Structures are given as structure tokens and as C-alpha cells.
Amino acid sequence: MTERPIRRLPVNTGTSGWEAISTRAAPIRTLERPITADWLIIGAGFAGLSAARRLSQLLPDQTIVVLDAHEIAKGTAGRNSGFMIDVPHNLAAGDYSAADDAATALEIAQNRFAIAFAADAAAEYAMSREVFDPSGKINAAATPRGMTLNESYARSLSRIGEAHQLLDDAEMRDITGSRYYRGGLRTPGAVLIQPADYIRSLAAGLGSRIDLFEHSPVVGLAREGGAWKARTHKGAVVAPKVILGVNGHIVDFGHFSGRLLQIFTYASMTAAFPHEEGGPTASGAERWALLPADPMGATVRKIASGGLFRIVIRTRFTCDQRLKVPDARVAGIAAEQRRSFDARFPGMAHVPFEFSWAGALCLSRNHVPAFGEVEENLYSACCENGLGTVKSTLAGIMAADLATGASSKILQDYRNQPPPSRLPPEPLTSLGASAVIRFQELRAGREG
Incomplete structure (x- = not known):
């Protein structure tokens, strides 16, 4: 047995507003002794917990252990x-789909499969509308170029028979309270x-069907006597089969090295305010959600929480192959976000940001997941290519199906993808990715 050491862990910079206003019912458990299980899942995010739920459906009598290096929801899964x-x-392409119509239709079907799985979980575990809200979203345009992108997007949706609605500036103002936007495109x-x-809620709903251990990073992984042994600081898990739901951190487990881009994006959340704050039209309707017409622009949401409201703004991307960003960068980008926020909502200028944070995502150059059986009975469900909630949910389900030998058309299609393509050597990858990102952000202009 030769243990593979895992020497680096992702670093979470800043306090996620989502996690800060969230509550948890169950106490934290840390692995402090050797245990055995039928299945080990490393990573308690969208991929890992979706894999756990799928395994519990397929093999209800088998034992499942889930390890997470941090407290659940404080890592990447709680930062999108x-x-x-x-x-x-x-x-990665700077557009809303780089695929042809057939490939786009397949991707939509896969995304909807994952959303249906999540919706079933939300219903089973009695998630509230504030937690899981099937209300659609709007692509918001603030510039002539943004309007052109939305119009092109609408034509693409019409061509493949997808429902959508174009909104004018007055309709956008009624929804958001902001005069910043020229138009929008709603998809349901x-x-x-x-x-x-x-x-x-997903972890709590799984309850006794899994053993979840937090603050239990895997620091060594080895094949031993036909099983895998994952060592933590104070304990170990031995299991015949392992699913890795660790996104870009998969490279530290010795797989897909030189093939994955480690990207960070940044967000800020306001302090809570009553709906009438700043006047009846300052921030529009009680809840809304905007993606930018140009993907490199600003994502903005107004949310309800405990009878009060908050606005979340997400802008900027950076390439950081070391899987960490400094606090100073989060603070500097938060200042940029403040200017972007004030331009959109001048009547809310007195409402401060309460939380600012960075969140990691993972891209491959050819826009495919890092998926499959990477070693005997070791499965990867990683690299979500910028749609982490859905793509990671799908990857977790598919990894569970693959590992259990389940057969389906969706698994067959999902497996029928090439591996992530190789990246140029460092520092060319970081320099090139950073240059492309910055160019696209500058081109986005007022969309950001």
C-alpha cells in the first residue's frame, strides 16, 4: 500500500452571506476513529450529497459515509x-451556449433531469419557497450589446422550441425598481x-441514511486489500468504493492534473432591510433574480429572509490555480461591487453590504466534466463548468449510477464525452486565462 497524501485544501475567503443567514439543526460531528462502510463519498456539496441520496435510493441497506473538509454550506456549495x-x-466561451442545437437540447434535458431530482428532494424534505423556488429567471441587459445578446438568445430559444418572454425597460423597472436596465429575457x-x-436541508433530510462527518479533511488516500482507505487527521474510513465530489480539488487527489481551470468569482450581500426601504419603488418587487445578458456581467438577486429583504450582487472572475485568493482582493472587488450596486439602486445607497466573499468554480477547456472511474472503484464527479448547482447534482447522480452498475440512456449520453483537454503549462495557463477573463469583463462594460 502506498498512500497518496493530500497536502492542499481549498481556502474559503470571506463570509458567505448565504451561510451566515442560514440555520442548521444538527450538531457537527467530526471523524475521530477508524470506521468501515460500503460507500465513502468525499465532499458534502451538490455532487456528494446528490450521490449519497441516489445511493440510498438504489441500495437502501448499504452504509454510506460522507466526509467534508469544512462545515457543510461554508465551502463552495454555499458560495454560489x-x-x-x-x-x-x-x-468559458463568453456566451450562453457554444453548442449546436442538438447538443444544447441534450444539455437542457440533462439539466432538467438534475432539477427534477432536486425538486423531489425539496418536496420530500419540506424545503420552503425561500429555499427552493421554481420561479424562473431573467437575463438582464443594460447596454445595446446586452440587448443584442438577448435578442440572439431569444432567436436560439425559438429555434429549439423553448419558452421565453422578452421584457422592455418599463417592465424591468417594475420588477427591479431600477432604471439601469434596457430590457430582459425571462425563461421559466x-x-x-x-x-x-x-x-x-439535503444533508438533514438524508439523516440516518448517511453518516456525515464535517471538519474531517481527507489527508491521505490509499488502496488497501481490495478496498480504499481514506485517512483524516483523527480517523479513517475503509470502503470498497469511493466517490469524489470535490470539484477542482480533484487535482490534489492525483487526477486531471493540468486539465482544469480553477476560477473564483465574487459576491456581496446587503444588510437586511424592510420592503419599503428607500421608497416603494427603490428595489421593485419582493423577490426577483437577474443573470446578465453577457455572462461576464453582474448577477443580481433580491431575496426574502425572515420577513426582511436583501440584495446579492455577483461580479468579477479570476483564475487562481492555487485554489485560494487573498482577503484584500475580496475587499477590493467588494468596493467595485458597491459602485455597481449604487448605479443600479441609487435609492438604496444607504444600505450597507454586510457580507462579501469569494467562491470557487471549475472549468475545463473543452467544457466537459471530470467524470468517471479514474481508478478501480474510485469515481470522480467533478468540474461543473460554471453551472455548479445543476451540473454537480447531475454528476453526483451519474457517479452513483455508474458505480452501482445502473444502466440508463442519460448515463450513456453523459459518459459519451471526451475527457477534459490538456491546458498549456504554467504560467501560460494562468496568464492566458486571466487575460481572456479581463478582456471579456471589459467588453461587458455596464453589464458588470
Whole structure:
């Protein structure tokens, strides 16, 4: 047995507003002794918990252990914008879909399969409308270029028979209270989630069907006597089969090295305010959700929480192959976000940001997942390519199906993808990715 050491862990910079306003019912358990299980899942995010739920459905009598390096919802899963999107967009390409119509239709079907799985979980575990809201989303345009992108997107949706509605500036003002936007494009199939509450509700709903251990990072992984042994600081798990739901961190387990881009995006959340704050039209309707017409622009949501309201704004991307960003960068980008927020909502200028944070996502150059049996009985459900809530949910389900030998058309299609393509050597990858990102952000202009 030769143990593979895992020497690096992802670093979570800043406090996620989603996690800060979330609550949890169950106490934290840390692995402090050796145990055995039928299944080990590493990572308690969308991929890991979806894999656990799928395994519990397929093999209800088998034991499942889930390990997470942090407290659930404080990592990447609790740091996204909370959109489960059915109609795809492609961050790496700087457009909403780089695929042809047939491939786009397949991707939509896969996304909707994952959303249906999540919706079943939301119903089974009695998630509230504030946690899981199938209300659709709007692509908001603030510039002539944004309007052109929305119009092109609408034509693409019409061509493949997807429902949508174009909105003018007055309709956008009624929804958001802002005069900033020239128009929008509404699609009905997206689900809005409170990501931290969703993850915690999913873990709580699985309850006795899994053994979940937090603050239990895997620091060594080895094949031993026909099984896998994952060592933590104070304990170990021995299991015949392992699913890795660790996204870009998969490279630290020795797989897909030199093939994955580690990207960070940044968000800020306001302090809570009553609906009438700033006047009856300052922030529009009680709840709404905007994606930018240009994917490199600003994602903005107004959410309800405890009878009060907050606005979340997400902008900027950086490439950081070391899987960590400094606090100073989060603070600097938060200042940029403040200017972007004030331009949109001048009547809310007195409402401060309460939380600012960075969140990791993972891209491959050819926009495919890092998926499959990477070693004997070791399965990867990683690299979500910018649609983490949906793509990671799908990857977790597919990994569970693959590992159990389940057969389906959706698994066959999902497996029928090439591996992530190789990236140029460092520092060319980081320099090139950073240059492309910055160019696309500058081109987005007022959309950001």
C-alpha cells in the first residue's frame, strides 16, 4: 500500500452571506476513529450529497459515509448565486451556449433531469419557497450589446422550441425598481435556491441514511486489500468504493492534473432591510433574480429572509490555480461591487453590504466534466463548468449510477464525452486565462 497524501485544501475567503443567514439543526460531528462502510463519498456539496441520496435510493441497506473538509454550506456549495439553470450558458466561451442545437437540447434535458431530482428532494424534505423556488429567471441587459445578446438568445430559444418572454425597460423597472436596465429575457424553467439552506436541508433530510462527518479533511488516500482507505487527521474510513465530489480539488487527489481551470468569482450581500426601504419603488418587487445578458456581467438577486429583504450582487472572475485568493482582493472587488450596486439602486445607497466573499468554480477547456472511474472503484464527479448547482447534482447522480452498475440512456449520453483537454503549462495557463477573463469583463462594460 502506498498512500497518496493530500497536502492542499481549498481556502474559503470571506463570509458567505448565504451561510451566515442560514440555520442548521444538527450538531457537527467530526471523524475521530477508524470506521468501515460500503460507500465513502468525499465532499458534502451538490455532487456528494446528490450521490449519497441516489445511493440510498438504489441500495437502501448499504452504509454510506460522507466526509467534508469544512462545515457543510461554508465551502463552495454555499458560495454560489443560487440558480439552478435548465437552459445552458457557457462561462468559458463568453456566451450562453457554444453548442449546436442538438447538443444544447441534450444539455437542457440533462439539466432538467438534475432539477427534477432536486425538486423531489425539496418536496420530500419540506424545503420552503425561500429555499427552493421554481420561479424562473431573467437575463438582464443594460447596454445595446446586452440587448443584442438577448435578442440572439431569444432567436436560439425559438429555434429549439423553448419558452421565453422578452421584457422592455418599463417592465424591468417594475420588477427591479431600477432604471439601469434596457430590457430582459425571462425563461421559466430555472429554480432559485438559498444554496446554504438547500445543502443543509439535503444533508438533514438524508439523516440516518448517511453518516456525515464535517471538519474531517481527507489527508491521505490509499488502496488497501481490495478496498480504499481514506485517512483524516483523527480517523479513517475503509470502503470498497469511493466517490469524489470535490470539484477542482480533484487535482490534489492525483487526477486531471493540468486539465482544469480553477476560477473564483465574487459576491456581496446587503444588510437586511424592510420592503419599503428607500421608497416603494427603490428595489421593485419582493423577490426577483437577474443573470446578465453577457455572462461576464453582474448577477443580481433580491431575496426574502425572515420577513426582511436583501440584495446579492455577483461580479468579477479570476483564475487562481492555487485554489485560494487573498482577503484584500475580496475587499477590493467588494468596493467595485458597491459602485455597481449604487448605479443600479441609487435609492438604496444607504444600505450597507454586510457580507462579501469569494467562491470557487471549475472549468475545463473543452467544457466537459471530470467524470468517471479514474481508478478501480474510485469515481470522480467533478468540474461543473460554471453551472455548479445543476451540473454537480447531475454528476453526483451519474457517479452513483455508474458505480452501482445502473444502466440508463442519460448515463450513456453523459459518459459519451471526451475527457477534459490538456491546458498549456504554467504560467501560460494562468496568464492566458486571466487575460481572456479581463478582456471579456471589459467588453461587458455596464453589464458588470
